[in-house]
Amino acid sequence: MNKTSATETAIKTDLHEILDIRHLTDSTFVLRIDKKDMSFTAGQHICVGPPNGIHTREYSVYSAEKDPYLEILVKEVENGLVSPVLKNLQVGGYVIVEEPVGYFGINNESCETQKHVFIASGTGISPFHSFVKSKPGLDYTLLHGVKTGNEAYEKNEYEKGRIVTCTSREGTGDFYGRVTDYLKLNRFGKGAHYYLCGNCNMIHDVYDILEEQGVSTENIHAEVYF
Numbered sequence: 654m655n656k657t658s659a660t661e662t663a664i665k666t667d668l669h670e671i672l673d674i675r676h677l678t679d680s681t682f683v684l685r686i687d688k689k690d691m692s693f694t695a696g697q698h699i700c701v702g703p704p705n706g707i708h709t710r711e712y713s714v715y716s717a718e719k720d721p722y723l724e725i726l727v728k729e730v731e732n733g734l735v736s737p738v739l740k741n742l743q744v745g746g747y748v749i750v751e752e753p754v755g756y757f758g759i760n761n762e763s764c765e766t767q768k769h770v771f772i773a774s775g776t777g778i779s780p781f782h783s784f785v786k787s788k789p790g791l792d793y794t795l796l797h798g799v800k801t802g803n804e805a806y807e808k809n810e811y812e813k814g815r816i817v818t819c820t821s822r823e824g825t826g827d828f829y830g831r832v833t834d835y836l837k838l839n840r841f842g843k844g845a846h847y848y849l850c851g852n853c854n855m856i857h858d859v860y861d862i863l864e865e866q867g868v869s870t871e872n873i874h875a876e877v878y879f
């Protein structure tokens with residue numbers, strides 16, 4: 654798309670300019686895009702796609718509710734239709750963005766008094782980053798399941814002692830093993846609220862462990878990516 658046509662189409666509410674791209678690993682990056690007048694609730698996702706394509710995919714919003722831009726954390730899926738194209742876009746280019754949707758949120762009324770346990774695999778950490786940055790003072794522990802320590806995306810953004818990187822392939826995180834192994838050894842209790850996000854195998858396994866530990870299903874919230 655040339656500059657003139659991009660500028661013309663940018664008037665449409667669904668085309669947003671790319672402001673910045675942070676490459677966190679060879680395959681994972683943060684896309685910062687113009688927010689325009691869009692608002693969202695932490696935990697919601699947006700559908701994003703290349704400007705000249707017909708396909709979009711869901712991405713949880715990574716940035717905070719009050720940030721003046723929108724960010725998404727994307728992992729390039731080999732042979733995927735959309736994520737490899739997003740990875741090759743440039744600052745100054747455009748993406749199609751649809752309205753934020755979804756109900757994966759935390760309860761605003763009790764969020765300051767409740768214990769939150771966030772359990773993510775891979776880029777499933779994205780809505781938790783948005784929760785933590787949108788709601789200062791949140792009482793949380795974040796378990797992040799990845800293969801290797803270099804996938805602990807922007808770990809320094811979280812308060813020390815609140816994030817546990819669980820690495821399954823090598824001992825380069827805080828805990829050598831899966832999030833499920835960690836949860837079997839470390840209970841957070843029946844009163845906590847558990848938020849699960851990422852691939853469906855992890856979510857099913859964590860669900861089973863929590864149910865075995867007597868956690869009510871009302872206290873378990875899940876967002877499945879694939």
Ligand SMILES: Cc1cc2nc3c(=O)[nH]c(=O)nc-3n(C[C@H](O)[C@H](O)[C@H](O)COP(=O)(O)OP(=O)(O)OC[C@H]3O[C@@H](n4cnc5c(N)ncnc54)[C@H](O)[C@@H]3O)c2cc1C
Nearest residue numbers: 710711712713726727728730733734735736776779878879
């Ligand atoms: C509510 C929701 C929120 C999401 N949020 C994010 C997010 O914040 N960040 C993010 O990177 N992705 C997120 N996803 C996944 C994303 O929507 C796409 O599925 C992903 O980017 C692959 O799209 P693609 O077109 O490149 O691959 P496709 O051509 O659609 O599919 C390729 C295959 O890859 C599988 N797949 C999808 N994601 C992964 C993955 N991470 N690892 C391995 N295999 C995968 C799919 O199941 C499919 O079989 C989310 C999905 C949902 C439903």
